[in-house]
Amino acid sequence: MNSLSPSKFLGIPENFAAHGGRVDHMIDVVHWLMIALFVGWTLFFLYCLVRFRQSANPKASYYGVRNHVSSHLEIGIVILEAVLLLGFAFPLWKERTDTFETVQKQDPVRVRVIGWQFGWTYHYPGEDGKFGRIDHRSKTSASDPGIDLDDPNAMDDFTTSVLKIPKDRPAILMITSNDVIHNYAIVPMRIQQDAIPGRSIPMWFTPNKELETSVVCAQLCGEGHGNMAGQMEVVSQKAYDDWYADQTAGALKRNAPKDATASR
Numbered sequence: 546m547n548s549l550s551p552s553k554f555l556g557i558p559e560n561f562a563a564h565g566g567r568v569d570h571m572i573d574v575v576h577w578l579m580i581a582l583f584v585g586w587t588l589f590f591l592y593c594l595v596r597f598r599q600s601a602n603p604k605a606s607y608y609g610v611r612n613h614v615s616s617h618l619e620i621g622i623v624i625l626e627a628v629l630l631l632g633f634a635f636p637l638w639k640e641r642t643d644t645f646e647t648v649q650k651q652d653p654v655r656v657r658v659i660g661w662q663f664g665w666t667y668h669y670p671g672e673d674g675k676f677g678r679i680d681h682r683s684k685t686s687a688s689d690p691g692i693d694l695d696d697p698n699a700m701d702d703f704t705t706s707v708l709k710i711p712k713d714r715p716a717i718l719m720i721t722s723n724d725v726i727h728n729y730a731i732v733p734m735r736i737q738q739d740a741i742p743g744r745s746i747p748m749w750f751t752p753n754k755e756l757e758t759s760v761v762c763a764q765l766c767g768e769g770h771g772n773m774a775g776q777m778e779v780v781s782q783k784a785y786d787d788w789y790a791d792q793t794a795g796a797l798k799r800n801a802p803k804d805a806t807a808s809r
């Protein structure tokens with residue numbers, strides 16, 4: 546079946562997310578319908594070229610088509626499309642959007658993703674699992690997530706330019722933007738979400754294989770839009786934990802109160 550699936554022969558990258566199979570299935574059934582329509586319309590077009598050629602039809606017909614084949618065909622297509630929408634697309638959408646409560650109970654990894662002109666910054670909550678307060682006035686550059694270091698929860702927070710998450714564990718990415726509307730898209734994870742300034746929108750998925758891949762901006766956002774390809778890594782839980790502990794320790798050291806006279 547795989548070689549017969551349009552999502553494969555049209556060259557979509559391999560799926561690496563737990564829910565991705567259903568997205569690919571949706572892409573497959575929609576493409577099969579489109580292929581059928583394309584072939585049908587092409588045959589009909591060729592038929593018309595021959596059947597209604599000028600030499601055989603010097604005079605126009607004032608009656609046109611008198612049977613109901615076309616109406617029946619159209620009703621058939623409408624039914625098929627309704628099946629695709631109600632039978633496949635809606636249930637997939639429902640599953641994607643209604644699972645947030647469940648996912649939150651499955652010990653997810655949480656990362657804030659900040660889009661900016663032109664790149665991505667990742668903000669991890671550190672070992673306490675709590676993100677520090679965000680203060681937009683404290684931002685010093687386009688890519689600054691604006692973490693307020695006066696908040697005790699921020700002491701162990703760290704930021705990266707590459708997204709790192711563990712395999713087989715749900716990841717909840719909170720997508721936001723520092724400037725204009727971007728769109729955070731990970732094709733191998735079959736997921737994307739608009740990054741809107743002033744909003745923090747959750748997007749969740751479970752990577753089921755280790756990989757290094759790229760993330761892209763899927764919303765034209767300015768002259769550097771094409772440079773917004775970033776990197777992400779899915780690693781083993783152990784590698785993730787080690788890396789996370791390292792990063793947290795680094796942050797705690799950086800943010801440790803200096804001597805009392807130094808102003809922050």
Ligand SMILES: [Cu+2]
Nearest residue numbers: 762764766770
């Ligand atoms: Cu962009």
